[in-house]
Amino acid sequence: MTQYKPEEIAADSKSVFGFFTYLMTDLVLFAALFATYAVLHSGVFGGPTSEEIFNAPFALLETVILLASSFSCGLSLLAARRGNSRGVLASLAITFVLGAVFVVLELSEFARLAASGVGPGVSAFLSSYFTLVGTHGLHIIIGLVWMTALGISIYARGLTRGNMRKLALLSLFWHFLDIIWIFIFTIVYLSGIIL
């Protein structure tokens, strides 16, 4: 393990604080989307309701995949602490694949709904469903792009101080998105189907 200079540690502390603050703004963003979803949930305008269109097993599959990707993301941080850059890249790759599968599943669900005439323009409920879930999916996609860029950087330069910091921030981001998904799964899918 390398020894780091005080100003490097201070820089890390600053970055983590700043990124964490940004994540809190993202939390407020999702909170506003959840609030909108809650208010507009009943705005079906004579169209389909949540019980009619949500597929619990499918949502559960997405949840399990995302949770697994959080686990592999955690593995990458452990590998980084041990200085094992190949381990980092391997677990990042697994995380990427799981994340990509998640996105594909979600897009296929959206496409299926839209094809059967249940698109976001049908009612306020559907607008808010597609937007809330879609915003989360967009964040996942951005995370995948980030993961790719970081993977390339680690492959080319190894586990530099900068890359370690970026890996820490990325994993914060990824876990945050997982937590948001838990809320989505609970508030949108589970209660949409059960209640």
Added chain:
Amino acid sequence: MMNIPVLDPKGPIALAEMHVMVITVVLCAIVVIPVFFLLFYFAWRYRAGSPHASALHLPDWDHDNRAAEFSWWLVPTIIIVVLAIIAWQSTHALDPYKPLPGDVPAITVDVVALDWKWLFIYPAEGIASVNKVEFPAGTPVHFYLTADAPMNSFWIPALAGQIMVMPGMTTQLNVMADNPGTYNGMSANISGEGFSGMSFTAESVSQDDFDAWVASAKSGSTPLDRSSYAALSAPSSYLPVAYYGTIDNDLFDSILIKYMATSSSVGGMDMGMHMP
């Protein structure tokens, strides 16, 4: 001769609302007058060059005066507590949805905000008018309002505060004019190009004059049905007063339904059918 309806109210609601404004200003004066006095007094007394000003670059001494600080947290707090009580009490008493107290039965008027005029439907009398609403003095008027247009706001300053008017939902306003008179009304929320041409006249008259007005409107040959309504609701502005001799009793509800889904309910707003 200045016409200042908010400060020269012609009905009990506007009068009570004005009283709240006055009391608030008086309470605020308790703080404002000392602030002005101190500002100019301190500015003068401690100006550089005055014998009372401190010496240049004097070392700091602890001036934090706990008693003064306590009083300027406390006095405003007390004022705010009084204002809070007034707020609670007056907001409940003057709730626009609350029918006026008293024995005189209210007249019901359905109001539809259009681009850019006001349609007044009298369900009991069976007439309708555009840009003119007339009612007997001393009689409460219960307005039910909706819009077939963007968000508007219904305001007759001489009689009462305003209420927003929105498509797909109804709001309510209860007013009364003490005496006969003519009052200006308008939309207080921008709704498009012709918004400035949306002023209307509210007139309170004696009961006999009101009956005569209704009769005169009834004698008109224009019915308010789906097709005349469709013509009326086409965009137009600065319309002169017009009357409809007969009305379609379901028209108001049909305007509401147009925007609603039967299974939707929103917030605490009255989304349901209007009860005449």
Added chain:
Amino acid sequence: MTFTHFIFGNLSFSALPENAIAWGGALTVIFGAVIVLALITFFNAWTWLWREWLTSLDPKRIGVMYILVSVVMFVRGLFDVGLMRVQQATSVGDAHGILTATHFQEIFSAHGSIMIFFVAMGFMFGIVNLVLPLQIGARDVAFPFLNSASFWLFCAGAALINLSLIVGDFSTAGWLSYPPLSELAYSPTSGVDYWIWSLQIAGIGSLLSGVNFLATIVKMRAKGMSYMKMPMFAWTVFGAMTLVVFAFPVLTVTLALLSLDRTLGMHFFTAAGGGNMMMYVNLIWAWGHPEVYILILPAFGIFSEVVSTFSGKKLAGYASMVYAIWAIVFLSWLVWLHHFFTMGAGADVNAFFGIMTAVIAIPTGVKIFNWLFTMYRGRIRFTSPMLWFMGFVVLFTLGGVAGVVLSEPVADYQLHNSLFLVAHFHTMIVSGVLFGYFAGVTYWFPKVTGFHLNERWGIRAFWLWLVGFILAFGPLYILGFMGATRRLDHYDPSMGWQGLFIVAAVGAFLIMLGFLCQIIQLVVSIRDRKLNPDTTGDPWYGRTLEWSMRSPAPEYNFAVLPEVTERDEFWVMKQAGTAHAAAPIYEDIAVPRNSGAGILIGAFAVVIGFGIIWHIWWLMIVGLIGVAACIIVRTFDEDTERVISASEVARIETMKTI
């Protein structure tokens, strides 16, 4: 879709201006831009401009640029004022003034949007950039590149709102564009989309600045500077930035949802389809109320600095002031419904929010008393910053009374959306926010530039602003009581309003003269800069760390980072005689390298916005890829700092200033 439609989206020649005044606006922007570009070329200044300013990550440079952009946007905002006041003074009875109704509605919508987002926010971020690091004993903000990107996103928003003058139109639905008027059914043109995207892009810049300045305060204070030793301005920035990070995401969501309604046919706020327009009103004001505190808190901080410096005394009730800031921050989340008492939420809800609104007057009043008691037994110098403060106390208190009146729901039922309301919020923003920022600019100008602003022109400006404001808005309070609602482009002579509108127009004209004096002040000051230099770095005999180095402050701010033991550390050092000690031992200092990625991100953001507005999807994609590429390339850049050697630091420290 035809090929032309694919390439050009909804753009067509009909998007060009439709009348003479609109052409005037378009040509002003075009010729203004051409003249600026021509001047830069004529003086062969492109390299200098690029290197010293556009790609600089120095917050002192970025701060100046923010303020310059705000001044330019202020010109446009004031021009809007002139047009509106002339219209409302003349459009009576058979006359319909100089503007069509639609054009008038675009102008007041643009006026409000520009003043809030591109004048007030720009000024605020400008002053924070210039002053905050210096005050807390830091060399820079926490994330210098993010700072540059935020500034260029701000510029991108300003560019879009100015582009709307040339091609397309603007929203006619007011500065907050409520639906359903702002939905496609009632606003089918590009106007609302310009409004959405110029605010959205600038808003993201603001949000990132909030994160940046928060991290700066939390992580970069000088050694020994505990929170309760920070200057009061830094505290107000702390409070304001906390509000930014909580409030701006709500704006981002709200604008995005309206955009989804308009662009992809969704139904968040439409009248039909299950949409809920009241949700928009709640969301936009959940952002909008904190926004006004975001603007006013730093102005309060400036007044704290100005009053204590020019009274020669420490600020009275420091702890009280800090608690008042956080009370305001907390309470500002509990009052938003007072912007729509008339929407019919019922007596319980209205009364609750009315009471909370009145409560927020308490910490504000506390602050005013603390400023007055700072003057008590002080030695007061009536410089122009102190005059701005006195004008503020007089007007802001009166406007505050109007606010307490409006906080009573039943009073608001009458006065909501009337000119009384318009007068109230202009009183708060002009006498609070603007006067505060004017005082701040005058106060810190020598530190930034090395010379003083001309005091005589500053005092002229103050009196014109003060008298002009009273004449421009006094009548509006009365008009509100006369039953005049806002945003009318025409009215009947029987209302008896015209005389007051004419007085208001005179007042507006005086304000414009005041602003002209400020421009003259700047020009004269630059011309006379060698006659009014700040030779000591401490021109006002100040109390806080920003006065402890020469003016203009060097790029690295402090040659040796200070160690703080007291509040008002610099004042304490001066009293003890240790302020300008013997030459310390200098070390190498790392400062950020310049970066062109910030301005590129801003440019691509304009491309994104323009593409979405006109439904030119390939252009939007180009812009998105461009922004992503800039960010990714920047993150791969490991060589982001350059070193100023110790000997170079010594040279800068000992060289003569202007």
